[in-house]
Amino acid sequence: MKLAVVEGDGIGKEVIPAAVEILDAFEMDIEKVPVELGYGKWERTGSAITDEDIETLKECDCVLFGAVTTPPDPNYKSVLLTIRKELDMYANIRPIRPLPSVKGIHERNDFNFIIVRENTEGLYSGIEEIGDEVSTTKRVITRKGAKRIADYACKLANNRMKKLTIVHKSNVMKSDKLFLDVCRETATDTGIVHRDELVDSFAYNLITSPWNYDVIVTTNLFGDILSDMSGALVGGLGLLPSANIGDKYAFFEPVHGSAPDIAGQNKANPLATILSLKMLLEWHGDIAEAAILEEAIDSALNMGICTPDLGGKYTTSEVGNIIAKYIRTRL
Ligand code: NAI
Numbered sequence: 236m237k238l239a240v241v242e243g244d245g246i247g248k249e250v251i252p253a254a255v256e257i258l259d260a261f262e263m264d265i266e267k268v269p270v271e272l273g274y275g276k277w278e279r280t281g282s283a284i285t286d287e288d289i290e291t292l293k294e295c296d297c298v299l300f301g302a303v304t305t306p307p308d309p310n311y312k313s314v315l316l317t318i319r320k321e322l323d324m325y326a327n328i329r330p331i332r333p334l335p336s337v338k339g340i341h342e343r344n345d346f347n348f349i350i351v352r353e354n355t356e357g358l359y360s361g362i363e364e365i366g367d368e369v370s371t372t373k374r375v376i377t378r379k380g381a382k383r384i385a386d387y388a389c390k391l392a393n394n395r396m397k398k399l400t401i402v403h404k405s406n407v408m409k410s411d412k413l414f415l416d417v418c419r420e421t422a423t424d425t426g427i428v429h430r431d432e433l434v435d436s437f438a439y440n441l442i443t444s445p446w447n448y449d450v451i452v453t454t455n456l457f458g459d460i461l462s463d464m465s466g467a468l469v470g471g472l473g474l475l476p477s478a479n480i481g482d483k484y485a486f487f488e489p490v491h492g493s494a495p496d497i498a499g500q501n502k503a504n505p506l507a508t509i510l511s512l513k514m515l516l517e518w519h520g521d522i523a524e525a526a527i528l529e530e531a532i533d534s535a536l537n538m539g540i541c542t543p544d545l546g547g548k549y550t551t552s553e554v555g556n557i558i559a560k561y562i563r564t565r566l
């Protein structure tokens with residue numbers, strides 16, 4: 236496997252080395268290609284991501300990504316939007332599942348759902364007109380875009396409980412009617428039990444009764460917001476992994492951002508990134524390794540080995556180090 240490794244900015248520079256130490260513990264045949272991207276690069280060189288960087292990413296089988304800072308500068312082009320579009324990674328997969336010994340906002344921990352977020356269009360189309368008096372962002376829903384994310388979600392649902400929830404706001408935004416119709420048709424055609432909910436009341440239902448959901452499919456911005464919100468269910472933003480999947484490329488990253496408020500202090504929770512690494516291993520077919528990694532994470536958590544956001548006293552690098560050691564003893 237040829238793996239592009241992007242630390243990015245802020246805590247990306249701390250959580251990625253922790254995950255890489257764990258990957259190295261498996262002693263697999265992996266060629267790691269470091270790629271510098273993000274705000275730091277922009278400050279230094281005037282560009283956050285170059286065409287050459289995109290080519291390098293495309294030459295790799297997949298990408299392990301930390302986080303990047305996006306400054307509120309109209310001239311700054313979002314690195315992530317660029318990559319997701321250039322590599323056409325249309326499905327953003329965000330599993331939400333409780334971890335052992337970590338409390339979220341509920342006593343009950345019998346929930347396990349996946350947010351399937353459309354990743355290339357919607358309100359993140361990048362089509363904008365910025366003015367002093369009026370600024371607009373165009374929300375784009377295409378049949379092709381809706382169809383491929385609906386197909387992905389139905390396939391996923393088929394391997395799970397065959398239960399799909401389509402989340403939209405078609406009562407107000409007619410663009411969502413197309414999204415809803417295509418998702419409904421696809422679910423009907425594939426025999427998936429489905430229902431749809433308006434995003435506002437859905438947000439309430441998801442946070443109060445997460446055990447009622449299995450696979451959730453939604454548009455770009457809604458998926459972004461709902462997944463961060465779901466962090467509260469499992470104990471924090473430092474615990475949510477994700478995969479960006481297209482027909483050719485795959486890209487694994489924590490859901491959280493560069494967390495400038497805690498960057499440089501070696502206290503960021505590396506588990507979101509380590510769980511993203513687990514998704515990478517599963518995607519690549521390294522099922523045994525993924526299982527050992529899960530066991531190592533569970534064992535660390537059960538022994539209280541965690542960062543301050545979970546009430547622990549361990550540093551980012553210590554958590555990575557202890558999990559890597561556990562893996563070495565299991566091989
Ligand atoms: P954020 O996710 O970076 O941080 C939100 C809050 O969660 C902060 O208080 C932070 O300390 C905490 N947090 C996040 N990850 C954590 C971890 N692993 N361990 C412990 N605490 C953690 O979101 P925010 O503050 O809204 O954005 C900061 C920067 O990150 C912005 O420039 C934003 O554009 C960028 N961003 C980048 C993303 C990416 O690279 N995929 C995604 C989201 C935001």
Ligand code: MG
Pocket residue numbers: 459460463490
């Ligand atoms: Mg986000």
